[in-house]
Amino acid sequence: xxxxxxxxxxxxxxxxxxxxxxxxxxxxxxxxxxxxxxxxxxxxxxxxxxxxxxxxxxxxxxxxxxxxxxxxxxxxxxxxxxxxxxxxxxxxxxxxxxxxxxxxxxxxxxxxxxxxxxxxxxxxxxxxxxxxxxxxxxxxxxxxxxxxxxxxxxxxxxxxxxxxxxxxxxxxxxxxxxxxxxxxxxxxxxxxxxxxxxxxxxxxxxxxxxxxxxxxxxxxxxxxxxxxxxxxxxxxxxxxxxxxxxxxxxxxxxxxxxxxxxxxxxxxxxxxxxxxxxxxxxxxxxxxxxxxxxxxxxxxxxxxxxxxxxxxxxxxxxxxxxxxxxxxxxxxxxxxxxxxxxxxxxxxxxxxxxxxxxxxxxxxxxxxxxxxxxxxxxxxxxxxxxxxxxxxxxxxxxxxxxxxxxxxxxxxxxxxxxxxxxxxxxxxxxxxxxxxxxxxxxxxxxxxxxxxxxxxxxxxxxxxxxxxxxxxxxxxxxxxxxxxxxxxxxxxxxxxxxxxxxxxxxxxxxxxxxxxxxxxxxxxxxxxxxxxxxxxxxxxxxxxxxxxxxxxxxxxxxxxxxxxxxxxxxxxxxxxxxxxxxxxxxxxxxxxxxxxxxxxxxxxxxxxxxxxxxxxxxxxxxxxxxxxxxxxxxxxxxxxxxxxxxxxxxxxxxxxxxxxxxxxxxxxxxxxxxxxxxxx
Amino acid sequence: xxxxxxxxxxxxxxxxxxxxxxxxxxxxxxxxxxxxxxxxxxxxxxxxxxxxxxxxxxxxxxxxxxxxxxxxxxxxxxxxxxxxxxxxxxxxxxxxxxxxxxxxxxxxxxxxxxxxxxxxxxxxxxxxxxxxxxxxxxxxxxxxxxxxxxxxxxxxxxxxxxxxxxxxxxxxxxxxxxxxxxxxxxxxxxxxxxxxxxxxxxxxxxxxxxxxxxxxxxxxxxxxxxxxxxxxxxxxxxxx
Numbered sequence: 001x002x003x004x005x006x007x008x009x010x011x012x013x014x015x016x017x018x019x020x021x022x023x024x025x026x027x028x029x030x031x032x033x034x035x036x037x038x039x040x041x042x043x044x045x046x047x048x049x050x051x052x053x054x055x056x057x058x059x060x061x062x063x064x065x066x067x068x069x070x071x072x073x074x075x076x077x078x079x080x081x082x083x084x085x086x087x088x089x090x091x092x093x094x095x096x097x098x099x100x101x102x103x104x105x106x107x108x109x110x111x112x113x114x115x116x117x118x119x120x121x122x123x124x125x126x127x128x129x130x131x132x133x134x135x136x137x138x139x140x141x142x143x144x145x146x147x148x149x150x151x152x153x154x155x156x157x158x159x160x161x162x163x164x165x166x167x168x169x170x171x172x173x174x175x176x177x178x179x180x181x182x183x184x185x186x187x188x189x190x191x192x193x194x195x196x197x198x199x200x201x202x203x204x205x206x207x208x209x210x211x212x213x214x215x216x217x218x219x220x221x222x223x224x225x226x227x228x229x230x231x232x233x234x235x236x237x238x239x240x241x242x243x244x245x246x247x248x249x250x251x252x253x254x255x256x257x258x259x260x261x262x263x264x265x266x267x268x269x270x271x272x273x274x275x276x277x278x279x280x281x282x283x284x285x286x287x288x289x290x291x292x293x294x295x296x297x298x299x300x301x302x303x304x305x306x307x308x309x310x311x312x313x314x315x316x317x318x319x320x321x322x323x324x325x326x327x328x329x330x331x332x333x334x335x336x337x338x339x340x341x342x343x344x345x346x347x348x349x350x351x352x353x354x355x356x357x358x359x360x361x362x363x364x365x366x367x368x369x370x371x372x373x374x375x376x377x378x379x380x381x382x383x384x385x386x387x388x389x390x391x392x393x394x395x396x397x398x399x400x401x402x403x404x405x406x407x408x409x410x411x412x413x414x415x416x417x418x419x420x421x422x423x424x425x426x427x428x429x430x431x432x433x434x435x436x437x438x439x440x441x442x443x444x445x446x447x448x449x450x451x452x453x454x455x456x457x458x459x460x461x462x463x464x465x466x467x468x469x470x471x472x473x474x475x476x477x478x479x480x481x482x483x484x485x486x487x488x489x490x491x492x493x494x495x496x497x498x499x500x501x502x503x504x505x506x507x508x509x510x511x512x513x514x515x516x517x518x519x520x521x522x523x524x525x526x527x528x529x530x531x532x533x534x535x536x537x538x539x540x541x542x543x544x545x546x547x548x549x550x551x552x553x554x555x556x557x558x559x560x561x562x563x564x565x566x567x568x569x570x571x572x573x574x575x576x577x578x579x580x581x582x583x584x585x586x587x588x589x590x591x592x593x594x595x596x597x598x599x600x601x602x603x604x605x606x607x608x609x610x611x612x613x614x615x616x617x618x619x620x621x622x623x624x625x626x627x628x629x630x631x632x633x634x635x636x637x638x639x640x641x642x643x644x645x646x647x648x649x650x651x652x653x654x655x656x657x658x659x660x661x662x663x664x665x666x667x668x669x670x671x672x673x674x675x676x677x678x679x680x
Numbered sequence: 681x682x683x684x685x686x687x688x689x690x691x692x693x694x695x696x697x698x699x700x701x702x703x704x705x706x707x708x709x710x711x712x713x714x715x716x717x718x719x720x721x722x723x724x725x726x727x728x729x730x731x732x733x734x735x736x737x738x739x740x741x742x743x744x745x746x747x748x749x750x751x752x753x754x755x756x757x758x759x760x761x762x763x764x765x766x767x768x769x770x771x772x773x774x775x776x777x778x779x780x781x782x783x784x785x786x787x788x789x790x791x792x793x794x795x796x797x798x799x800x801x802x803x804x805x806x807x808x809x810x811x812x813x814x815x816x817x818x819x820x821x822x823x824x825x826x827x828x829x830x831x832x833x834x835x836x837x838x839x840x841x842x843x844x845x846x847x848x849x850x851x852x853x854x855x856x857x858x859x860x861x862x863x864x865x866x867x868x869x870x871x872x873x874x875x876x877x878x879x880x881x882x883x884x885x886x887x888x889x890x891x892x893x894x895x896x897x898x899x900x901x902x903x904x905x906x907x908x909x910x911x912x913x914x915x916x917x918x919x920x
Contacts, residue, residue: 015883015885016801016804016883017881017883018697018739019738019739019871019884020880020881023699023738024697024738024739025694025695025697025698025699025702025738027697028694028697029694030694030695030769030770030771031769032709032710032713032767032769034769254709256695256698256702256705256706257698257699257702258701258702258705304712305713306713307709307713308708308709308710308711308712308713308767309709310708310709310712340720340726
């Protein structure tokens with residue numbers, strides 16, 4: 001850095017050149033509901049970083065929650081830091097301006113704790129860019145005692161290993177309570193030797209300090225063993241959860257510029273009971289916790305009053321499964337009928353009840369498209385991924401959607417699922433055609449089908465973690481099948497480039513040795529990997545070659561069930577035995593039910609039974625525990641609801657015919673009792 | 681019963697970095713927070729009925745901007761002003777609100793000229809900057825290009841500049857006042873003047889002091905009297 005910048009000199013310097021960058025409002029803060037505290041009068045200073053530009057970071061609910069939690073504490077101030085876009089970055093580098101916070105313009109270096117939200121792996125190189133722009137040594141081991149502690153959290157670091165060298169610590173799980181403990185620990189240990197500061201962090205449950213673990217490797221390159229080297233280091237590191245959803249954020253910072261999600265949001269439910277086998281979120285956000293209906297309604301009122309947003313999104317992984325979804329929609333439409341408030345309810349199941357919900361929410365006004373996410377196009381493959389929605393049901397719902405006047409149905413699929421055949425890919429084309437035919441019948445040429453296809457990236461902590469990423473040639477062949485089949489009026493096809501998928505895959509599944517690759521790729525120009533126009537495949541490939549590692553080995557090697565996976569010492573509350581069972585079930589075509597019907601002992605109630613006992617029965621999707629509680633059937637090993645006949649004829653006979661999974665709001669009256677003796 | 685209110689407001693720091701659409705969105709949300717019953721347009725995608733006199737580009741502040749809002753029931757203009765100011769973050773402030781007849785002409789059609797205060801940082805100016813300004817003023821034609829949707833259009837900037845006056849050369853900033861034409865299809869932009877002088881990279885502060893309206897001169901001028909450019913000193917250097 002050419003000179004030492006202070007908040008006022010940064011502000012002054014910005015004024016000199018902001019007229020030359022795109023959307024300068026990204027870089028000055030000052031929005032409604034921004035919290036600015038007196039820096040000198042507030043002892044603990046936390047920077048919350050989203051390592052991408054403002055437009056994305058400000059759309060992230062997790063960051064808004066932590067900002068709210070921290071700033072409620074009078075001893076703590078939390079300020080936002082986002083990455084500059086490339087034009088702004090060039091200006092900042094030319095002038096030696098360090099990365100600074102929007103609220104007070106303090107350099108990132110001045111904070112006690114830098115909390116970095118990492119929801120997906122394509123942000124890794126941006127983290128390095130963030131540290132570099134802040135003038136903080138990239139590697140935790142090289143940082144001085146005065147540098148802030150850099151801690152990551154979020155769904156993109158449930159396998160922390162590839163980024164192990166760059167963070168002082170990782171936080172695993174839900175941070176609403178722990179962030180306060182982290183902030184205090186960072187502040188109280190300021191000035192102490194870094195090693196001592198790491199120990200203070202490691203004492204906080206849910207915190208993983210990678211330097212306190214030693215990793216050894218087998219000759220074939222797989223991990224032999226991970227062992228803690230300090231008494232403070234937990235083994236394994238169990239994720240933290242909050243027993244009840246904390247009060248919702250209602251004073252959202254109201255952005256001036258038009259960001260990706262320019263709206264308020266209320267999390268109505270966390271977690272999902274459906275158990276789709278490819279789904280990372282569905283595994284790591286367990287258990288299901290419902291927000292009480294009254295609290296959601298109050299939050300919507302408060303958000304409108306505090307922000308003036310014209311749209312509010314009601315978020316969850318599976319909105320149809322929210323305990324009181326019908327009542328919620330009914331009451332919201334009653335309250336806001338004439339108030340011009342758009343309400344969105346994403347992630348609805350493909351069933352007719354969802355069409356009713358959408359119709360009520362849209363109130364006959366603006367019609368958005370309707371989204372289906374079957375993820376696979378044949379009944380068989382949907383059995384494999386445990387998302388058993390019959391094709392006929394989808395067609396019936398499509399009929400209902402077009403009949404009621406929506407013109408566009410968006411359909412999301414994945415290719416590259418285990419056991420997938422060419423027929424399963426062709427079935428995507430076929431299903432899209434059948435859906436469009438229904439649309440044409442009702443709306444003629446106005447009917448549209450948009451097909452979005454991504455390639456399965458087998459994620460850590462899911463039943464598919466042992467599966468390999470499909471080969472590049474194979475993926476191209478499948479994309480070509482889709483392109484040929486959907487090259488007709490009425491269709492629109494979008495897909496992910498196999499190179500981008502490969503980068504996501506090796507970053508998701510990598511071990512500690514990838515840290516060198518990430519650093520080298522960043523040096524070679526990789527950043528903003530999630531932005532198609534900035535993506536630098538060449539930099540990644542060259543980095544792998546220089547470091548002497550093979551990206552294919554990380555991404556496309558099927559892993560043995562007995563292999564020690566690089567992330568095995570991180571426990572997200574789901575047992576490896578459960579994941580293994582589910583992986584074997586996938587190969588058999590065995591479908592397990594919604595876990596509100598049976599508890600399959602995934603691990604949540606093993607690790608968090610004390611929390612389950614603290615909360616009301618209806619607050620969690622898991623069965624209540626304790627004397628006198630109505631017990632749900634429990635299957636210590638997952639028992640299939642049925643098994644696909646084509647895939648496992650012998651087993652299929654044993655479990656009987658295909659049955660529908662629980663529909664929304666229709667709990668089964670008389671679940672078949674399952675005893676522990678029954679084994680698949 | 682619908683009522684039309686005219687608001688005179690300020691766009692200062694740091695909100696001068698907003699574009700016109702951002703400013704419009706800000707007022708829509710502030711009006712919602714203040715619970716002022718703005719009239720919405722009919723149709724597929726109803727929009728609040730708000731009209732601005734003249735868009736202010738990104739980076740410009742405005743000392744006396746004008747907008748009209750239509751409300752569904754009669755309001756006390758002073759109460760609207762106060763309710764809105766309670767919802768304004770730093771940089772936005774409603775100075776005055778008054779009722780105008782529903783049938784009054786649309787604001788943008790009334791605008792004729794605009795007056796700006798333009799400050800450039802002395803340290804970044806070329807040595808012969810005074811001569812550059814003289815040459816600019818003496819020229820009869822200064823051709824510039826502007827983007828019109830997809831294509832670039834050449835236009836003569838010089839006749840759009842009605843007056844360019846050097847106000848102050850002391851201190852860190854060199855200060856000009858600039859009066860330009862501001863009519864549909866014939867709008868002079870102060871940043872274009874700086875670009876035409878070759879000062880693209882010179883740090884600047886541009887503030888629209890007032891809009892000069894047809895026949896309504898008195899209303900706007902009343903507000904501006906007594907506020908001379910020298911009053912700008914409080915803004916020095918800090919955009920936080």
